[in-house]
Amino acid sequence: MAKIVAITGNEAVANALRQVNPDVCAAYPITPQTDMMQRFSSFVSDGKVKTELILVESEHSAMSSCVGASAGGGRVITATSSQGLALMWEILYIASGMRLPIVMPVVNRALSAPLNIHGDHSDAMGARDTGWIQLWSENAQEAYDNTIQAFRIGEHMDIRLPVMVCLDGFIISHSIERISCLEDEEVSEFVRDFSNLIPLLDIGRPVSYGPLILPDYYMEFRRAQAEVSTKVSKVVLDVAEEYERISGRTYGLFEEYRLDDAEIGIVILNSAAGTSKDVVDAFREKGIRAGLLKPRLYRPFPYREFGEALRNLKAVCVLDRADAFGGSFGPVYLDIATSLYPYKERPVLINKIFGLGGRDYLPEHAELVLNELVEIAGKGTVKNYKEYVGVRE
């Protein structure tokens, strides 16, 4: 029996982690994640979980502890935001390269400088090629559901990769929403027991983690890791199907909103997708065939499926809540453009950068974008392929 509760995004994810009851948690507080790990540490001190909580002096140490604990054989979690994720940088690659299925909620926040604590996607976008799986969440419900599914995805025998669960700082982490939680037993039954295939702490069968791999073997290990990436989509869909059976909620690689017969469309991640859907509805009421695509599995990027979903539209705008400085376009734009490139007939693709450092994304911004797409679809000409929206010019 599901329980309906009114809680914040942080509380929802902390609750999911309590229900999973991991073996080890090593975390360092950082806004806007702090409240999530604070709640989880209360579960530890109140005996609600059997988790060993390791207090560390930095995020670099947090991720290093997670690597050790996961290699040791435990089910391991941490959580972070912004500068904290940036400080974990080198260890992120070690976690994925060693194939350790650590689960880490990332409460998305802007990067310094200028110092800013509010929501944007620069942190997780910077870590998009670290070999971690990334699941993105529109609201507290999705963050809760993605957290539980993340364990089954990362720990799947064909995968064994760490997973980030992304949710928007403050907008989702600190806002109270109505969400439906599963029973504790349902979650523990769903995530099952975890065992590392080759645990470091099995003294009867000694193994070495992290050896030096020279040019004669390094490429073989990287090629093997690249192969694992190709298997993630199927596992994500299988886990989603199983999760639907206990939750009644449907998940895929992405969400298609009124996209079937759409001529113009928006691609947008996380909470801003909710705002955009309302505006898509308003355009539909005016008889304009607008639609929306919200990525869920962003890494590994299921480019074939994205290409198929968008190829028949006339004009598409990818909205990025992060810029890729020195690159040509925002990170999501680049992936979508790559997905569409193989098709001879493909939509005109434009890019908007929005909502940096917690700048509000308003319905009028979505209207602006959709109106521009209507014009592009009609005339076929584009004024600017990349622009900032919601900025003072």
Add this chain to the structure above:
Amino acid sequence: MKLRNWKEVTPGAVITEAGSSVKFKTGSWRSFKPIWKEENCIQCLFCWIYCPDMAVKVGDGKREEFDYDYCKGCGICALECPGKKGNKAIIMVEEGK
């Protein structure tokens, strides 16, 4: 030894065979070579203790010749060697000289 392809390597580069470092011969890295001068050796075995690899062989509690397959030429043994009456029992000689 036949090199394995990418489908045959262990996930995460974990080494599942204990003691396999014996197969990894690092002697070719060396540019300086330690030479043992038995006449100056007091059998303190500091070289055996300090060697970070397994290049110093000991048999029956006595020092034996270097195993150059595992000596990278770091020179720690020569540095630590107390020698006899001011004369080192290990000296470093440039390879190829």
